[in-house]
Amino acid sequence: MKSLVVNQFGSVPQMNIEVRPDPVARNGFTLVKMHAATINPLSHQVRSGMVDTAKAPLVLSNDGSGLVEASGRFEKGTPVAIYGGGQLGITQDGLQQEWALVEDRRIIELPAGFDLDEGAALPINYVTAYQALTRVGKVVKGQTVLISGASGALGHALIQTARALGAIPIGVVSSAGKVARAQQSGAHSVIDLSTQDLRQAVLEATGDQGADLAFDPVGGEVLGQLLSALTTRGAVVSIGFVGGVTASINVADVVIYEKRVLGYDAWLETNEDVAVALKAIKGFINGGLLRPSIDSTFPMEQFAEAYERLLSRQATGTILLRL
Template sequence: MAVEARPLPGARDGMSVVSVKTATINQLSGMVRAGQVPAAKPPLVLGNEGAGIVESSRRFAPGTRVVVYGAGQLGITEDGLHQQSIVVEDKRLFALPDALDLDEGAAIAVNYITAYQALTRVADLRAGQTVLVSGATGCLGHALMQTARALGTRPVAIVSSTEKARRAAQAGAQVVIDLSRDPLRDTVLDITNGAGAELAADAVGGAMLGRLAQSVRPRGSVVAIGLAGGLEASVDLVDLVVHEKKLLGYDLHLETDEDVARAWARIAGFVSAGLLRPVIDSTFSLDTFEAGYQRLASRQAVGAIVLRL
């Protein structure tokens, strides 16, 4: 990867010019960079989510702070948000809530729309249910934890180390399972009086999916969202069949524009009510972006990794 100078873009019908201030270095951009997303062809500017200031638009007044939602295009099939200025479709922009700064704005659209839609549309989550969240201290994990709590459920943070357990509790998790010392299935049974959880949201992938499937109750569900832990998984088919458990997948890029707009309206409402706020792990500049990708690869980040432009 390299940094290069380009001419400033011009406005077009149905599109806005945005001065990008922040964007995330996330799992998707890491996968694109590693060649794991077939639709993404180099040369390509990465970055699927960010925040900035409107320079020119027919929808927003100049100077408006906005969130940029990349959908299945930006940073995948079109140049993304790791650049200082971008022309983007108006429908990909949402006003940034006053309660959030630009760093937080970079991390809210993709993560929280993913969390909200995976929990509600795909999993049909109901108030009062117990939800297991793997990778609970990552940017998506935090979004899942906060959104599940905002929806009136009991989220359980699943983390891989004592330090991450401490950080999860610091971020508001009331129940934390530390896999470095706690057996997952037995601990889940203990905290659910032997029943198991109604739902597990897997932000990790790989071997974690099978472990979560064993930890949900009969007729419970697992929603697979993340892939950082591996692209292959194994499940106990006897357990799956005999207990009528459901394995579900979620892909943000299949959402319609209408679904995204409705989800954002709920998310913005939760932000205004003080229920949602992205957690920022670290920030990097264009000059130090490689260090940001090293932080991503370490899988030690607690929250979002933000690139300041």
């Protein structure tokens, strides 16, 4: 089978398509003929050498989709999505290859008619969104939540999941060209940081109350801005740092209004937590409340172009590698 392998991590990672032996089915695992795998920020962090537990050579990507070839749990031909958690594409070979042998517990059976491209974009984004909103943020129906990076794949999942949970999402984007995508995701309103002051816009949208919660896949200077736009005892849940690993916050604002900054890391999820999240996500899918957003797809041979698209930060949805 063909596999996309990182042979050396670094600022200019060395990646090549190699021919490897096909995996052999065994008990407790499902053999999947891969349809597509994601190109996401985590994949880039791993190949850049930012994840200490990852060792080259390595096949990247911790979520994707395909058709079951052999399994003791699923029928042959079943369309499935794969949730790789903190292992696949990090400490174990991931999904950017033609075949994958995956533990049964990582397999999500897709509803009939669910598009395989959308299935590939489903697992990590929606598990992250659901757990960040519920386990960490403890969102309550009717609360107003800010979502940065709202035009991206995770922002899209956060908006849809927040709505499914009964919250009121306000999208935050970096340019006018991304407003429409956040609106299409279901944001109640959208704030464009290129023309609007975040705190002032949130106060206007909430009757001078501020938002109850904020969810931040971006990081950098945006985190401090989100914190300033919260109501008393509000919290920012920090999920990522594509915009930078350092932030500036107003300590007096944090102290006087008892605001909080919380972290979310998918690697810390237990099997039980993931099972609960996947059950809820499947219910939302069946109810027509969740549908992933695809930015672009690339054949395996164009992996360099796919990563260039990711690094451009212009993607409005998930980038897929077709396998």
